[in-house]
Amino acid sequence: MMDVFLQPVGIVHYFLLSTLLFVIGAMGIFLNRRHVLSMLMALELILLAVNINFVAFSVAHGNVEGQIFSFFILTVAAAEAAIGLAILVIFFRRYQTVDVAAMDTLKG
């Protein structure tokens, strides 16, 4: 019975975990479609899933370049969060809401 918990962890486990995480994040984007802040957080979850995938495959192949790539994803995610939140703050200052439906200036 306890042997199941002592089994080694394979690439498949990490792959399935990151798939589930990705799907939860994507669901978050669609379910919170009017709240920009929630969409940004769901986006972070998706990037986390991608990072887990990169690192797991990097370890599986014995090649550290996957981990290097996950650093760059991390960098871009941090920059994206900073810029996105800055845009959100000035949007809220102007319209007093974070509703995506209010961002229709370009719709004509």
Place this chain on the structure above:
Amino acid sequence: MLGLFSFFSFFLLLGAVGVVFSRHTVHAVLSLIFAFFNAAALLIMIGAEFVGFMLIVVYVGAVAVLFLFVVMMLDVDRDALRSAVAPHKKWVIFFAAVFVIEILALVAYSPPHLGGAGAMGALVPAQGDNVRALGMVLYTTYAPLFYAAGMILLLAMIGAIVLTLRQRSGVRRQNIAQQNARRAEDTVTLVNPPSGEGVI
């Protein structure tokens, strides 16, 4: 090992569900932090310590705190924004289920040498120093990209400051040149009113 993996991945998915479905935005941010801690544990488990600790430092230390600041700054009613999307809910769940089933089929039916179900080989952490191995690659082969990453962060910092800096009208600021240019003879009038009359 699988027990530890199940433990951390259960709480990671729990945190992710909390991010998506919690009522309060603050709770969502705290769930995000929880999820990142568990993800870091999962990465440390397979020997990628540096990425794991980086996840805690960058995401929990910087990004999540940034989110928390913004959540506290903006007073947003999340339920008011949520109710309008309820009709889409069953489609979202349908497409999510389709995606998961597709991935499961992919894992189950692809041959072992492509990483299918047969490829159950254990993930063995590499021997030696993870940080040293990363540094040997990051500072040599990927040095130009490393500089580019630094420039991206600088750009993000400047961009965020420029976007949120505002010049409010009607604020009185100290103007030192103007202060120094003022002379007493231009602005001060000395009067000597007679007793009982005052100055008009």
